[in-house]
Amino acid sequence: MxxxxxxxxxxxxxxxxxxxxxxxxxxxxxxxxxxxxxxxxxxxxxxxxxxxxxxxxxxxxxxxxxxxxxxxxxxxxxxxxxxxxxxxxxxxLSKLNEVTVDAEAKRAKIGGGGLLGDLDAATQEYGLAVPAGMVSHTGVGGLTLGGGMGWLTRMHGLSIDNLVSAQLVTADGRVLRAAEDENPDLFWAIRGGGGNFGVVTEFEFRLHEVGPIVHHGMLFWDQAQGPEVFKLARELFADLPREINVAIAGLNAPPAPFVPEHLHFQLGYALLVNGFGSAEQHAELMDRLRTALPPLFEFATPMPYTAVQQLIDEANGWGKYNYEKGAYLEELTDDVIAVITEHLPRKQSPMSINLYYRLDNAYSEVADDATAFSGGRSPRFATFIVGVCGVPELLPVEREWARSFWSALVPHSLGIGSYVNSMGEIEDDRVRASYGEKYERLARVKAEFDPDNVFHRNANIHPARIGSRLI
CATH class of the missing domain: 3.30.43.10 (Uridine Diphospho-n-acetylenolpyruvylglucosamine Reductase, domain 2)
Structure with missing residues (x-):
């Protein structure tokens, strides 16, 4: 070209x-x-x-x-x-951001350039929501095409598990609808296969009753208590109700009003507890956690679902230098915990963070081959090692931290594959490993809808070939 x-x-x-x-x-x-x-x-x-x-x-x-x-x-x-x-x-696609909601049918349509904040605002007018991401200025399109993890995943699955249909433009200019009853192979492929098959101009989602008020909590412990925090979380996930989602974060304490000033930027571990059931259920869990392991500080309050979706917007703001590596873990074993607690303190930027999300319940109730998602559907943890800094000079240090951390974690993981949306750089071997046996089917769909690989700036699927011929 x-x-x-x-x-x-x-x-x-x-x-x-x-x-x-x-x-x-x-x-x-x-x-x-x-x-x-x-x-x-x-x-x-x-x-x-x-x-x-x-x-x-x-x-x-x-x-x-x-x-x-x-x-x-x-x-x-x-x-x-x-x-x-x-x-x-x-x-x-940023101008293609219109949202329409059919509250009675529990359906929403959004343009391919819409943001999560656009979708949340429109659906929450009716007390409804789409399982999506956790940063409101993320685009619905990229998030969904890669899978779409968020606070509602344990209750209602990934974004792609709630995708009803999509309209997209192919490399040869065709405008197609993809759904279970129309272009089903294409519909399978776009649910996790990324932007490999065309430009999606509209998504249609299934909605669920959520909020408008939900329950948020955070508990924070010193880094020396890291092993205890992970073991507590390990016990917690064994019987955690699906109405509650808990994420584990290795991070520096934010300079927020609810954080004692002498603890601002202190390195440690947090449990982020979001409840979508009753206030009593959330309060009981928070009490269980603080009793088992008293935190340095905590914060708990009811808040609008839209506010929960914006909690980490500032930490993930525009203009920062980001690098990310991810993996899937079957369990938080003692060996995994040892790797985490050894490597987290090696980061230099207070903005860098390490996250662990539990994927089970509704996530695991979807058959592995039902979508093209880049991860098996057995219960697991998705981890994200995120190097973030405000100046480019610090980026090489944080990038090396993330890579070293990831390399130490991989022997204890489900392989070199990961959630494709978390790839800070696109590596062909990791893309193939992420999709596993699904890669060959994706390659055949790619050959049908984009044989010349026009759409290749993504976690790229190479069109299937036999010898020199596309199939």
């Missing part, structure tokens, strides 16, 4: 494009090219901010005609920078 586009060429796109088009010389170009992860400071030849599905078709056609590599931008939250590109064309 030549990956260049002069002013005259860009003007050609403007003639048939409804939305805004930004070239390097245009006002607004720098804002249009900026993405969440500051690591990826890339300069596309053109940014096409789409107003409609027809605009998406036009942008894809223009890019293929002029040999421009394509990046697709929804919420621009890709850790690996897949929504940014040098010299090519960015298909910006």
């Amino acid at each position: 030549t990956q260049t586009a002069g002013t005259g060429t860009i003007d050609e796109l403007r003639k048939t494009f409804q939305g805004e088009v930004f070239g390097p010389e245009d006002p607004g170009y720098d804002d249009a090219r900026r993405v969440w992860n500051a690591v990826h400071d890339r300069r596309p030849a053109v940014v096409a901010r789409c107003e409609s599905t027809e605009d998406v078709r036009t942008a894809i056609g223009f890019a293929t005609e002029h040999d421009l590599e394509i990046a697709v931008r929804g919420g621009a939250h890709s850790v690996a920078g897949d929504s940014a590109i040098d010299d090519g064309l960015v298909i910006d």
Whole structure:
């Protein structure tokens, strides 16, 4: 691909494009090219901010005609920078963010560029929600296509488990609906297979009754108590009601009003406890935890579900330098705990964090082969080792910390594969390991809908081939 586009060429796109088009010389170009992860400071030849599905078709056609590599931008939250590109064309979906809710049918539709905050705000007007992520400025599209983990996963599964249908534009410009009863192989593939098969312009989800008031709690312990915290959590998960989700975090205490000032930025371990059942159920669990292992501080309060979904927005704000490695763990064994408590203190940035999410109940009630999700459906923990810093000079240190931590953890994990949305860099062997036996089926679907691998800035699935022929 030549990956260049002069002013005259860009003007050609403007003639048939409804939305805004930004070239390097245009006002607004720098804002249009900026993405969440500051690591990826890339300069596309053109940014096409789409107003409609027809605009998406036009942008894809223009890019293929002029040999421009394509990046697709929804919420621009890709850790690996897949929504940014040098010299090519960015298909910006941010204007496709309309949400419609059918409260009676418990269904919601959202444009491919909508954010979780858009979806939560619209559905919570009716006391409903889609199981989704935990940061409200994340794009629904990228999150969903990779799977979609969140606070509601133990109750209602992944985002893809609640996807009813999707509309997408393929590399050859076809506008297709994917659902159980229409293009079923494609529907299977987009539920976990990422953006490999086209540009999704609309998602339709199944909704569940949630909130509007839920119950949040946090307990924090000194780093020396790390082994005790993990063993307490291990016991807790054995009989944890599905209405409660608990995440384990290795982090520096935030400088928040509920944290004693002398503990600000102290390294330690926290349990984040979100309850979607009764207040009594949440209170009983919090009491069980504080009695078993008294924390340095705690915080507990009822709050709107939308507020819970925004709790870590600031910590995950734009403009920081991020790197991430992930894995799946079958159990929090003593050996796993030893690795964690050895490696967490080696981080240098107070922004860096290590997280553990329990995946079971509704998550495990879905058959492994029902979707293309990059992880088995047996009960497990998803861990995320996230290096974050405010200045680029510290990034190499935090990146090495995350890699070293991950390398030490992998021998105790379910392999080198992980949740594809958590990949800070796309490594082909890890992508293949993540999908396992599903990879070959995904490759066949890829060959049918994107044989030339036009959409390859993702956890890429290579189109299936026999010899030199696509199949």
